[in-house]
Amino acid sequence: MCELLGMSANVPTDICFSFTGLMQRGGNTGPHCDGWGITFYNGKGYQNFKDPSPSCASRIAQLVQQYPIKSCAVISHIRQANRGEVSLVNTHPFTRELWGHYWTFAHNGQLTGYDTLDTGRFEPVGDTDSERAFCWLLSQLETSFPGGRPEPEKLYAKLAACCDELRQLGVYNMLLSDGFVVATYCTNNLYWITRRAPFGKASLIDEEVTIDFQQETTPNDVVTVIATQPLTNNEQWTRMLMGELCVFKHGEVVYRKDGSAHPVVPPTQK
């Protein structure tokens, strides 16, 4: 399996704190040794950093932890390979253009029978189940709306239906962004937390780091962090339900399709 980390914020915010926790799971507190990647949007443009070597020992990951790149939409992933060899081409997140925007995607889980997914014009370059699912998803969206990007409600409803289909093939936890919205879909492990005033302190689970967000923020900041497992042990994370789609914009929930069932196992968080 892998781990996902996403962020949606109403002001450009750095993700150094959460990323520091995630990176420890790449070979240190977690077994996810098979590469990592992170994409920061700035408007319609993006910066990406990726490395097929373990995140806990990566010079590039070190830079990303220490150099506060501020963004309103971030997608990150650390990989434990199950489908596709360990290589740069198979390292998430993946990015493709659709409707004049770059879409970025990362997946946690494992699919079967994905070879037959028709990806249309979005040809996979690597050989992971994840990239093929992403290409299929974009192809479905494009062919469903031949007139171009539809209004948000229609887009998100179609996205949810596509994710439900992918969930039939196995575990499908997903982060997807066009730089403005961050869409999340849960099969079994996806949690989120929205931080806003009054801000408090948070302590990482994976490393002895505590941050006082009040020192780092202004009263109007709204920042949502999404992860496959909670990254802090003194905050209340919301666990998503199986089959739930949640879309965040500027840190707020702007669309939610209820999950069809309760989580597979009860939340372990307080």
Next chain:
Amino acid sequence: MCELLGMSANVPTDICFSFTGLMQRGGNTGPHCDGWGITFYNGKGYQNFKDPSPSCASRIAQLVQQYPIKSCAVISHIRQANRGEVSLVNTHPFTRELWGHYWTFAHNGQLTGYDTLDTGRFEPVGDTDSERAFCWLLSQLETSFPGGRPEPEKLYAKLAACCDELRQLGVYNMLLSDGFVVATYCTNNLYWITRRAPFGKASLIDEEVTIDFQQETTPNDVVTVIATQPLTNNEQWTRMLMGELCVFKHGEVVYRKDGSAHPVVPPTQK
């Protein structure tokens, strides 16, 4: 204008030396303050670093100079904006998928009348002449060979014809790679040098750095570096002719379409 830097090699080679020279032109020895980017291929996968801030002061550029990422195909660019605002979305190089490979593109020059170029399914995300030219180019290649990627000679001949068309719109110096070949096209400023045994010493023009390639290489290494201006002052760089297309693979020239004219001005190199 901007500056281009490319590399094609038969063994994974780092580009730290050349990149160090190029980065000085991003606000220090040159006026190219409007961002920079570099893409390293590893097989079909790639790593990209880009930053809309000046390269000579960029923390990310510093990492790329100090951290030897080894690759057989590299494309880099530093920008002085003329078409399109200074922003991440307009920062070269640009990457898109075609025929199951990621293609990466950087452009030096300035085009007029590019708004009407039909880019087909390859929609530009930013608003530069360069990205539109790239999208048009890929669309032309795809529609010319509906059966998929043709044999190399046919592909390169079509590529040359497309580049000739773009040159009618202005100055068009180009680097293009799929990770295996590096194609170069010259309107007025593009130079290359192939280094092979016996290796010697080279001194950067833009910074007081000398390297002894013999210490860094094995006897079978073949490394070609391409740049809009020579980066060293004690080596013989080959100046490309106007309208010339040169394709490198594993550091060697594998295809060459002669330029239709001599360089606009005589080479300034020895």
